[in-house]
Amino acid sequence: xxxxxxxxxxxxxxxxxxxxxxxxxxxxxxxxxxxxxxxxxxxxxxxxxxxxxxxxxxxxxxxxxxxxxxxxxxxxxxxxxxxxxxxxxxxxxxxxxxxxxxxxxxxxxxxxxxxxxxxxxxxxxxxxxxxxxxxxxxxxxxxxxxxxxxxxxxxxxxxxxxxxxxxxxxxxxxxxxxxxxxxxxxxxxxxxxxxxxxxxxxxxxxxxxxxxxxxxxxxxxxxxxxxxxxxxxxxxxxxxxxxxxxxxxxxxxxxxxxxxxxxxxxxxxxxxxxxxxxxxxxxxxxxxxxxxxxxxxxxxxxxxxxxxxxxxxxxxxxxxxxxxxxxxxxxxxxxxxxxxxxxxxxxx
Amino acid sequence: xxxxxxxxxxxxxxxxxxxxxxxxxxxxxxxxxxxxxxxxxxxxxxxxxxxxxxxxxxxxxxxxxxxxxxxxxxxxxxxxxxxxxxxxxxxxxxxxxxxxxxxxxxxxxxxxxxxxxxxxxxxxxxxxxxxxxxxxxxxxxxxxxxxxxxxxxxxxxxxxxxxxxxxxxxxxxxxxxxxxxxxxxxxxxxxxxxxxxxxxxxxxxxxxxxxxxxxxxxxxxxxxxxxxxxxxxxxxxxxxxxxxxxxxxxxxxxxxxxxxxxxxxxxxxxxxxxxxxxxxxxxxxxxxxxxxxxxxxxxxxxxxxxxxxxxx
Numbered sequence: 001x002x003x004x005x006x007x008x009x010x011x012x013x014x015x016x017x018x019x020x021x022x023x024x025x026x027x028x029x030x031x032x033x034x035x036x037x038x039x040x041x042x043x044x045x046x047x048x049x050x051x052x053x054x055x056x057x058x059x060x061x062x063x064x065x066x067x068x069x070x071x072x073x074x075x076x077x078x079x080x081x082x083x084x085x086x087x088x089x090x091x092x093x094x095x096x097x098x099x100x101x102x103x104x105x106x107x108x109x110x111x112x113x114x115x116x117x118x119x120x121x122x123x124x125x126x127x128x129x130x131x132x133x134x135x136x137x138x139x140x141x142x143x144x145x146x147x148x149x150x151x152x153x154x155x156x157x158x159x160x161x162x163x164x165x166x167x168x169x170x171x172x173x174x175x176x177x178x179x180x181x182x183x184x185x186x187x188x189x190x191x192x193x194x195x196x197x198x199x200x201x202x203x204x205x206x207x208x209x210x211x212x213x214x215x216x217x218x219x220x221x222x223x224x225x226x227x228x229x230x231x232x233x234x235x236x237x238x239x240x241x242x243x244x245x246x247x248x249x250x251x252x253x254x255x256x257x258x259x260x261x262x263x264x265x266x267x268x269x270x271x272x273x274x275x276x277x278x279x280x281x282x283x284x285x286x287x288x289x290x291x292x293x294x295x296x297x298x299x300x301x302x303x304x305x306x307x308x309x310x311x312x313x314x315x316x317x318x319x320x321x322x323x324x325x326x327x328x329x330x331x332x333x334x335x336x337x338x339x340x341x342x343x344x345x346x347x348x
Numbered sequence: 349x350x351x352x353x354x355x356x357x358x359x360x361x362x363x364x365x366x367x368x369x370x371x372x373x374x375x376x377x378x379x380x381x382x383x384x385x386x387x388x389x390x391x392x393x394x395x396x397x398x399x400x401x402x403x404x405x406x407x408x409x410x411x412x413x414x415x416x417x418x419x420x421x422x423x424x425x426x427x428x429x430x431x432x433x434x435x436x437x438x439x440x441x442x443x444x445x446x447x448x449x450x451x452x453x454x455x456x457x458x459x460x461x462x463x464x465x466x467x468x469x470x471x472x473x474x475x476x477x478x479x480x481x482x483x484x485x486x487x488x489x490x491x492x493x494x495x496x497x498x499x500x501x502x503x504x505x506x507x508x509x510x511x512x513x514x515x516x517x518x519x520x521x522x523x524x525x526x527x528x529x530x531x532x533x534x535x536x537x538x539x540x541x542x543x544x545x546x547x548x549x550x551x552x553x554x555x556x557x558x559x560x561x562x563x564x565x566x567x568x569x570x571x572x573x574x575x576x577x578x579x580x581x582x583x584x585x586x587x588x589x590x591x592x593x594x595x596x597x598x599x600x601x602x603x604x605x606x607x608x609x610x611x612x613x614x615x616x617x618x619x620x621x622x623x624x625x626x627x628x629x630x631x632x633x634x635x636x637x638x639x640x641x642x643x644x645x646x647x648x649x650x651x652x653x654x655x656x657x658x659x660x
Contacts, residue, residue, distance in 0.1 A: 059474075065465040066465070069463075070466075070481070072462055073485060076498075079497075084493060084494065086497070091500075154387070161398055162393065164398075169634070171604070172579075175604050175627060176400040222397065249376070250382075283581075308499070321494035325491060325492070325494055
């Protein structure tokens with residue numbers, strides 16, 4: 001089923017990923033219309049000139065299938081989007097979810113003057129940059145390493161093991177982190193074995209970033225290789241042969257053939273990663289941190305949670321959340337625009 | 349001349365993947381060194397990935413004194429199953445475990461109905477307004493309402509303390525939706541046209557022709573949803589007010605945070621002492637279904653991810 005649409009041969013699926021990945025669907029042109037006998041005529045008749053009344057009469061059963069999901073999107077996705085207006089309106093619990101009266105930028109000014117906010121903003125940026133710089137390249141490296149294996153069986157075993165952490169609940173991951181970093185846990189056993197003092201990792205803010213990034217690597221890197229391995233398998237073997245004839249050794253083959261071959265995949269995943277830059281592991285941090293770790297562990301999302309749910313300052317928390325979401329949206333839009341100009345690959 | 353030896357050679361050549369057929373040049377010494385280093389590194393990576401689970405297993409079956417002395421690593425010490433009996437006899441744990449099963453089943457069912465119907469409708473190229481409907485869904489991938497407006501909404505709708513607070517706000521994952529859409533788009537139009545000529549309505553086609561022939565993608569989607577609902581904790585943490593309503597992940601979260609204790613040990617002096625062991629056992633019981641099913645289901649997940657991204 002996954003090969004149905006690949007008619008151009010190797011590389012076609014990559015091209016599809018680069019220029020036409022899932023989110024780009026909305027932007028697809030009319031070229032998608034059904035092929036086959038009479039396709040063009042049918043398109044003309046069906047697509048352009050049909051009125052809503054006729055479309056509804058003919059496809060009412062299809063439209064009826066849309067009702068529940070559209071209600072879902074309207075209520076649980078779009079109403080909360082408009083619910084963000086309470087960042088600019090005073091909200092009273094039990095009152096309208098859109099707030100009571102306008103207060104302008106009151107809550108925005110509040111967080112701009114809030115020293116804690118700037119601290120958590122900084123933590124968010126640090127964790128976001130660390131995730132991007134450290135975690136983003138690792139699946140590529142792992143995929144290249146796996147790709148060099150000759151024994152398919154060995155490769156499959158390593159892959160199966162590396163995917164496993166992805167299926168764990170974040171609660172389990174947090175539990176494992178506590179277990180390994182406990183005062184008598186494995187990490188401290190190693191430290192004491194080589195002559196060090198046991199460290200209370202979960203009480204010392206200076207270790208939090210290391211612990212967070214390590215657990216992210218453990219949980220996500222293996223799963224992240226899937227797409228790269230798929231892209232690697234579509235590279236034309238003839239390219240390697242040609243490179244070898246030109247005198248390229250294995251490193252040069254990797255540099256000049258393999259890496260350019262997976263570049264579109266890299267770009268798309270990079271853009272997606274930049275988009276989630278601000279939304280660093282909210283649930284994981286919420287499970288892992290404690291007041292002792294706030295100096296490095298507290299991020300916008302967790303602060304927002306404490307202010308909003310913990311202290312019921314809904315409007316203030318919403319203003320912070322809106323700020324975060326707008327930065328995220330801006331980042332993904334600009335990353336996409338830059339990449340389209342510079343590399344020629346983009347999400348849409 | 350065809351000798352037995354020749355034939356086996358030929359067999360070997362044929363069974364080799366295409367990549368090897370092009371590798372006619374003998375590997376350089378440097379590459380052979382690299383190969384060994386690479387393979388060794390991968391074994392180490394696999395070992396490190398597995399270690400936390402092995403350690404969990406060892407702690408679950410160890411006696412508490414050995415854990416506290418920091419002597420349990422790969423193998424249980426002071427083997428015993430008393431903690432298992434303790435955790436299993438905790439009625440709240442079982443109650444929460446049942447809740448997890450119940451929430452997972454209901455939420456997955458709702459999610460599948462919503463996702464399938466929407467994906468099927470937007471997979472039809474001739475549907476007027478199709479691009480608008482797709483756009484409505486895709487936009488939510490890049491911008492969402494955020495925590496507080498969602499929280500206010502769920503409370504306002506009166507979904508608190510019910511399974512609907514978990515099931516409804518997460519009824520469609522746009523990623524899964526796009527996977528199903530692309531699958532339906534590749535569905536043979538001839539079969540559907542034939543069914544239409546035979547007098548089936550749209551509902552009939554979907555129910556009697558398309559769904560029975562889409563078992564692979566449906567199974568994959570059920571897996572995706574079921575695992576995510578099984579693993580989720582935050583929605584229940586936010587919207588459930590009573591211990592009896594928690595799923596097992598929230599039970600575990602509270603155990604780890606020290607906010608709850610197993611009934612059998614509550615109040616006693618050993619309550620704090622058995623903590624490490626109890627946590628290990630509870631974690632083990634929570635991941636057990638996933639770990640047991642994982643080897644059989646893994647390839648479906650992988651094919652689902654590929655379907656959703658390489659093709660769209």
